[in-house]
Amino acid sequence: MPTAKPQKANGAGVQQIEVGGPQPYAVQVGGGLLSQVNVPEQQVTLIHPEDLPPEFVERVQRQLGPVLTLSVPPRDECKTLDVMAGLLSRMAKAALPRDSAVVGLGGGAATDLAGFVAASYLRGVAFYTMPTTLLGMVDAAVGGKTGVNLPEGKNLVGAFWPPKAVWCDTDTLATLPPAVFREGAAEAFKHGLIADPSLLGRVLDPEFRPHGALLESTLADAIAVKAGVVSRDLTERGERAFLNFGHTLAHALEGVTGQATAHGEAVGYGMHYAARLSRALGGTDLTAHTLNFVRWQQPTPLPELTYDLISPYMARDKKADSDGMRFVLLHGLAQPYLARVPEEILRREFVGWWEDIQGLGLKS
Incomplete structure (x- = not known):
């Protein structure tokens, strides 16, 4: 862009x-x-x-x-x-x-x-x-x-x-x-x-x-x-939506924790989830970049979460329309796009994302 x-x-x-x-x-x-x-x-x-x-x-x-x-x-x-x-x-x-x-x-x-x-x-x-x-x-x-x-x-x-x-x-x-x-x-x-x-x-x-x-x-x-x-694109009719990369899960994390998760830390977590989804849909594997950022950022650890707990919050995301959730994903670096992701991929990648985050051993 x-x-x-x-x-x-x-x-x-x-x-x-x-x-x-x-x-x-x-x-x-x-x-x-x-x-x-x-x-x-x-x-x-x-x-x-x-x-x-x-x-x-x-x-x-x-x-x-x-x-x-x-x-x-x-x-x-x-x-x-x-x-x-x-x-x-x-x-x-x-x-x-x-x-x-x-x-x-x-x-x-x-x-x-x-x-x-x-x-x-x-x-x-x-x-x-x-x-x-x-x-x-x-x-x-x-x-x-x-x-x-x-x-x-x-x-x-x-x-x-x-x-x-x-x-x-x-x-x-x-x-x-x-x-x-x-x-x-x-x-x-x-x-x-x-x-x-x-x-x-x-x-x-x-x-x-x-x-x-x-x-x-x-x-x-x-x-x-x-x-x-x-x-x-002031009013988000097109490419401004790309600025929300990582934000669908981020806003959900803020919501499910009652705003106890800081926005920037939630975005760090959310970018890694979006990178996993991007890879699952055939994009370049950028998960090493996003996981390295979360490791560097050292965010506050999250409470125990499940996909069923977080998904209702993701469904309220502003990028959602009458047909359901949309995610900002990446074909590769500097190649964002909007996509709908099948439910089974959302659930599977959430499990993998959670395992990645737990593997960092973040401390309060």
């Missing part, structure tokens, strides 16, 4: 990726960007998770001027209709006008929520996003997908609402625990499998780390994969 090309932007070491489509915008990647935010709207709502380092919030507040600052629960605890309703009520009580803006600061869950709030308040106000996690930068911040979860599944309610700008301040990544950084690497590795194989080795390189020599270039190239796809 074609990808966007990162370009040097104003500022030392800052790279910029252009996202096209009906509402084009730029994604900037580099250090110090939280202190360079430029939002023209005079009235702003800043939404951030309550566990975000206070200095990040204060830095952005100084750039925005007068601002209504609203904190939300951490991670996926914030992605509920109840939390969203509370935010909208606070904004309405503040009488924020149609020409105001919402700024999402934090990880992917908080920016997903903030985007949906922006899309919904007064039927849509301007939205800007500043992801502070690797997962948020590579995945959630780019592409205009916003939303919340339901008890029945992940991201079942939402809207396409592209931001007007995205700032990825790589300095924020130095505050992440190593496990959270590795979690976010799953989406970058996925972009290597579906579009840019050069990312596979770089993501696992020791220099892909906060302040590492490969951080910003690898991050920009991973973002460029998604930017290229969503520029051509």
